[in-house]
Amino acid sequence: MRARFAQRKLSGLAPLMLALPAVVAGCQRANPPMNTLAPKSDYANWIYSLFVEVTWLDLFVLGIVVVAFVLAVFVFSRRAGEGEAASETHTDMRLELAWTLGPAFILLLIAIPTIRTIFREEPPAPPADSLKVTVIAHQWWWEFRYPGTPIVTANELHIPEHRPVWVSLRSADVIHSFWVPALGGKRDVIPGQVNHMWFIANTPGEYYGQCAEFCGDSHANMRFRVFVDTPAQFAAWEKAQEAPPVQPAAGTRAAKGAAIFANSPCTACHTITGVSKGYIGPNLTHLASRTTIAGGIMKNDPKDLKAWIENPVGLKPGANMPALGLRGPELDDLVAYLGSLK
Amino acid sequence: MAQLLYITPGAAIAVAALGAIYALGARRAGRALGRDRKIMFGWAMVALLLALGPMDAIGVGHRFFLVHMIEHFTLTLIVPPLLILATPDWMLRPWMLSRPLRPVLALLTKPLVAFLFFTLLFVGAHDPLILDAACHREALRIPIHLLFIVAGLVMWWPVMSPLPEFPPLSYPHQILYVFLLLIPMTAVAAPITLAHQVLYTWYMPAPHPLGLTPMEDQVLGGLFMWIVDGLFLMCVFSAIFFRWSQQEEGSQPGPGAPRRAQLRAVPTPHARV
Amino acid sequence: MTAEAAVHEQFEQHVHPGASVYVTVAAFLVVLTALEITVFYVQALAPVMIPLLLILSAAKFVLVAGFYMHLRYDSYVLTSIFGFALVIAAVLLISLLLLFTYLSHHLWFAVPLARILLPGH
C-alpha cells in the first residue's frame, strides 16, 4: 500500500503544500496598521475571538475533507487498469446522515456566539455615559462633530480610552463605510439614514481607518485616523479645539496669509471660526493640530500643504477642491497662516 | 415539578376514549394490530396526555406563552400524524365509508379544503380575541384544542392517507402541499414575533414562571412557531422527496410500453402496495 | 399519429369545463369585486378591512387561476411552476416590507430578544 501511495502523483496536496508555508510566512509579518487581528476595543475583541473560534472549526472541517480526499484518491482507490473493478457502491444512508448532521452541529456551534454578538453590538439605545460623535462622510474625506460642543474636525477622530463611544454616521453624498479595523467592524454610511455603532477603546494609540464602500474616483484616498487618548490627553485636546482660532501677530507672514485667505475663494468652502463659513470642505479652524491633510493621504507639513493647494485634483483624483492658481510668495504666506492654526 | 405530572380530567377522558375506540375497532374487525402500530398509538397517547395535561397547565394556567405554543405544535403536527400512522386502513374503512360520513369526508379530504380548513382554524385560533377567550374559559379551550387535533388529521390526510378510497396526493403534489403549509405558519408566527406589544391580555399579568417579561415570552413563542414548526414542515417535505426518489428509481416501465402512458404514470404511493 | 391527432388527444386528456362553468365563475368574480368595494366604503368595516380585502382578492385570484387558467384541470407540473413562483414572490414581498418597515426603524422587539439571548448582559 505504501509503495503504491508513494508512486502516485500528489495532485490534491498541492494547494495545501503551497498554502501552509504561506500561512506561516503570513503570520510572521510585521504588524500592519490596519490589522484586524490586533483588536484594541471590546467590540473588536468580540469579533476577534469569534474569528479565532470559527477559524479553528474551519480548519477542523478542512482537515476532515482533506484527509478523506487523500484517503479516497491515494489509498482506497485503484488506478484504471490495475485489475480490480471499481466498486458499485452508490449510497449509504448512515454516511449521508452523518455528513448532514455533523455540519449542522458545527454550524450550531458558530450560530450561537454569532447571534449573541449581533445583539450585543446593536443595542437599541446608546450605552450610559457614552461619548457621542457624529461622523459625516463626504466624497472623499471625513468630518467629525462632537454634539454639544463646537468641535468640528476632519479626517482625525479623537476619543478617550475606557469610555463607550457612540458613533452616529451620516453621509453628505453617496454611500461610504466607516471602518477602523482595530476598533471594530464596518458600518455603512448611507445618505438619508443614520447608522450607529459603539465600542470601548482600551489602548491609547493611533489607529488607521479607511472608507470601505466604493464611493467613486478617490475611494482609495478616503482615509482617516483615530487617536485613542488617555482621559487627560483627551480633555486637553477638547479644550484646545473649543478655543477660537489663533490670530496671527501683525506683520508676520501668517498675518499676510490670513488676509489672502479671507479674500480668496477658499472661504466659500472652508470654515475658520470667525473668519469664514463654508461647509463644503473641511473645517480649518484648528488645521495645524492635525497630522494629515487631504483625506489622510498626505502629511500636514508646509511642503505637502503647498503641493496640495497647488494641485488638489492631481493628488486626489476627482477632488472638489479646485487649483486656485496661487503661487510664489502668496502661496507661502497662505501655508504659513494655515500652519499657524494650532 | 408537580405540574409536570398533572393530568387534567379532560385529557384523561380524551385519551381513555381514544384508546377504547382504538381497541374496540381492532376487536370488531377481528384483526391483529401489529407491534409497530401499537407503539405509534402509544406515542400518540403520550403526546396527547402531555399536551392536554402539563403543557396546558403551564402554558395557560401559569401563563407561559411559549409552552402554550409548544402545546399547539404538539396537537397539530405531532399527535395527528402519529394517529394516522397507528390506524390501519381496515379499521377506518367501515365507518369512513358509512353512508352519512362518506360525503363529508370526501369533501374534507380534498387537499384544497383540508388546507383551507386547517389554515382558517389555525389562523383564527391565534387571533387575540379568541385565544384570550379560550384561556379564560376551559369550556372553550378544550373544544378548540380537540378541534386542533381534528384539523391536524384533516391536514395530514392528503399526505399520509392509508385509504385508497380517499387517496393521498402523488408525491410531487405532497411536496407542494406541505411547502404551501409554510405560508399559514409564517402568517401566524411573524406577526406574533414582530408585534409592538403583548397581544394577549391573558399573558400580561406577571409573574412569569421563569421570570421572563410577557413581551419576551411572546417573542419566544412566536419564534418557536416560526422556526420549529417551519423546520418540521421542511423535514417532512424533504422526507417526501426521498420517498419520491425511491419510487422513481424503483419503477421499471417496460421498454415496449407506449411512450405517453409510460411517462404519465405517476402512480400514487399505493400503487406499489 | 399526425400532429392534429396529437393535439386532439391532448384535449381529450384534459377536459376543460364548458361555458356554463365559466359564466358561473364570472358571476362569482363580480360578486366578490362588489363585496370588495363595499368593504372599502363601509366605515364600520374599517378595523378588519385589510384581512377582508386580502381574503376577497385571494379568492378572486384562485378562481381565475383555477378555472380560467385551467390549473384545476391541467397537470400538477403547471401548478407547481406557478405555485413555486408565487411562494418566492410572496417571500420577496413580505420580507422587503418587513425589512423596510419593522426592521430598519423600530427595534422594540430587539429589546426582549437581546434580554433572552444575553442573560448576563
Added chain:
Amino acid sequence: MAAQPKAIPAEYPSYLKGDPISWLNTIDHKRVGVLYGVSALFFMMLGGIEALLIRIQLFEPNNTFLSAHVYNQVFTMHGTTMIFLVVMPLLLGFAANFLVPLQIGARDVAFPRLNALSFWIFLSGAVFLHMGWFWHHGGLPDAGWFGYANLTERQYTPGMAIDFWDIGLLILGVSTVMTGLNFFTTIVTMRAPGMTYMRMPMFVWSILVTSILILLAFPPLTVGLIFLFMDRFFGTHYYQAVAGATPILWQHLFWLFGHPEVYIMALPAFGMISEIIPTFSRKPLFGYPMMAYSLILIAFLSYGVWGHHMFATGMGPVADATFAITSMLIAIPTGIKIFSWIATVWGGSLKMTTAFYFALGFIVEFTIGGLSGIMHAAVPIDLQQTDSYFVVAHFHYVLFGGVMFAILGAFYYWWPKVTGRMLSEKLGKVQFWLTVIGFNGTFFPMHFLGTWGMPRRIYTYGSGMGWTFWNQFETVSAFILGFAFLLMFINMLRSLRDGEIAPADPWDARTLEWSIPSPPPAFNFVTVPSVSGRDAFWARKYGTGSHGAAAVASAGDPPNGEAEAIHMPEPSFFPIVLAAGLLLCGLGVVVAWWRLIMAGGVILFLSIIGMAFQYPTFGQHTHETEAASGGGGEDLRKVGLWAFIGSESVFFATLIATFMVYKSRSMGGPGADVLEIPLTSFSTFILLMSSLLMVLALAATQRGDKTWQRVWLAGTVLFGLIFLGDQAYEFTSLYHHGLGFTTDLFSQCFFTLVGFHGFHVFIGVVWLSVLLVVSFMDRLPKSRALSVELAGLYWHFVDIVWVVIFTLVYLMQKVKGA
C-alpha cells in the same frame, strides 16, 4: 408521431459542416452553443487582461500605472465581464446548450429559434456594455459590477458609461431569462422515454434548478435597472435620499438577484463535477437523490440569504440574525455535495486525466472557498471582512477555484465531443499545475491582506500599510495563472489543427451524449433512445444499470424499418436581425437620437412579426423531434408560458413591494386619496369580463365554432381597449390633480406599477389582435386551440395581477404603510 419513414442519409455529417453564413442563421443548439463558447472565450481574454491590469496597478504602493478613473473602469468591467460575459455564457450558453439535449436524448431544445435569439441578444448586450469606449463622454462603466446606488445617479456619475451599463445589463437579462425559460421547458418536457427525474444525469438536474433560479432571480434585477434608468432619464427618485427614498432599495433588489446569481454560476459547475468524477472513477455518483435534493435546497435557500451582502448597512439585529442563520444553513447541502463527491472517488478505479485533475482540484479549492464563506455568515466577522480583500479571496476561491476549475475540467472532458479532436493531455497537465500554483498564489494571500485591513476596490495604497509584499507576490502569481490560460489556448489551436481524431466515447463514459459520434450529427440521435435506468449509456455498454436494472438500448442505429422521420426546424435570420434592432434601439436611447430609436424599433417590430409568421403553422412550431413529454402530458409551449408567468409574478411582486415600501415613506404630494375608486372599479369589472370572453373564445375554438370564436376574441380585444382607455383617462385626470410622474415617491411608484401593468395589457391586446386576424384568415381551426389557450393564459395572468393591484393599490389607499 410516426409520420412515414423518410430516407436517412447513410452518413451523418457533423453539425460543424456547412458554409460560414449558415452560422448566422443557425438554430441548432450545438452551433448556438459553440457561438456562445467562442464569444465567451474572447471575453475571457478581455476579462483576463483586465485582471492583469489590476494586478500590475497594485504591484507597488502609490503606483501610477493606471489612473484612478481607469482603474475603476477596469475593475468594474473585470467583474461584469467575468460574470455576465464569461462564466454564465460558458456554463449556460455553451455547456448547457450543447449538452442538455444530448444528455436527455433530445434532438434540440424546446424553442430553437428562441435559443438563437438568446445568443444574438447576449452578443448585442455584450457589445453594448463596451460601447462607451467609442464616445468621448462615455468611457467604460466605473461604478463596480454591483453598481451601488446612489453613486450611479447622474448627479454623481454623469456621462454615458452607466447608461451603457444599465441598458447593457437589461439586454443581457432578457437573453438570460430566455435561456432559462428554454432549458426549463426542454428538461421538463423533452426527456427521452423512460428518463424520469431520478434518472436524469446530475448535470441536467443542475441546469433544471439553475433555470428556475434564473427565472425567479432576474426579475428583481430587471426592476432595479428599470428604476435606475428612470432615475437617470426621467428624473424620478428611486435611489436618492430625497423625498424619503433610499439607496438601500437598490442593494436589496440587486442582491435579491445577486445571491441566487452566485448559485446560477455554481450549480452548473456542481453538475459538471458530478459528471466528470463518476466517469473517471468508473463508479456511479454516490448518493444521487441526496445530490439532487441538495441542489434544490441550495436553490430554495439562496432566496433567503441576500441580506448577508448587506450586514454593514444596518438592517437591525433581527434581520442580521435571520440572514446569518439562513446563510449558514446553505453550508449543509454544500457539505453533502463535497462529501458525496469524495465518496464517489472512494473505492473507484481512477483514470487520471486532465479533466479529472481539475475535478479533484475543484473539490479542495472549493472547500476552502466554502469554509471562508461560513465566516461571512457570522455577522460580526463579516463586518470586519466585508469589502476587504478577504472577501475577494473568498469569492475567487468559489468562482475560480470552484466554478472555473469545473469549467476547465469540463473543457477537457467534453472538447472531443464538441470538436471531434483530442486535446494534449501532457499540455493539459502542465496547465493544471500552473493553474493550481498561479491561482493559489494569487488568491490565498488575499486572505492575509484582508485580515490586515486592505479594502477592496482601491486603486492604490500607502507604503506603510504592510501590504506590499503579498501584493507583489500575487501579481507574479497572476501572471503564472495568465500563462496557464495561454497554454490552454495553444492546446486548443493545436488540437484543432492536427489533434488526434476523437472516437465517440473516448473516456468510457456513462451518459447518452457519448453514445453518438464525435462531433454529433445535426439531429443528434438517429433514433430517440429509450432509458430505463441512471447512467443510461454505461448500462447499455456493460449490461447493468447502476441499480442492477437491465438497460435496454435502442439508440445508435435505427431498428428495422422503425426509423422516425427527422425534421429539423428551418434556420432563421430573424434572431440576428432582431438583436441588431435591439442594439440600435438601446444605443438611440443612450445617445438621445430619436431617429436611431425609430430605426431600431422598426427593425425590432418587423423581425418579431416576421418571426411569428415564419413557419406556415404560425407560431405553432410543432416539434416533430419532441421525444417524449414529461411535463405531465402538457405541451411544451404551455409549460414555457407558465414558466414565463412565474417569472413575471416575481417581476410584479418586486414592483408591488417597492410601491408599498415607498408609499409609506412618501412625503408631500397629494397622496393616495386622489385615486378614484368608481372609475377603477369599472376598469376591474371590464378586465374580469374580458377574461370571461377570453375563455369563451377558447371554448368556441375547442368546439370548432368559428363565428363565436371571432365574436369572443373581438370582444376581448374591445374590452382590453376599454380598459386601456380608462387608464389613459385616469392618468390624465391624476395629472390634472397635480400627481405627475415625479411628484413624489407615491406617484412615481404608482405610475410605474400601474403603467407596467397597462403595458402588459397592451401586449395582450396586440397578441389577441393577431389571433383575430389569423382567425379571419381561417387559420385558427380546432387543432390550433392551443394558440388561443396560450394567449388566454397570458391574458388571465394580466387579469390576476390587476386583481392584486386593485386591492393593494386602490382599495388599501387609506392604509398608511405596513
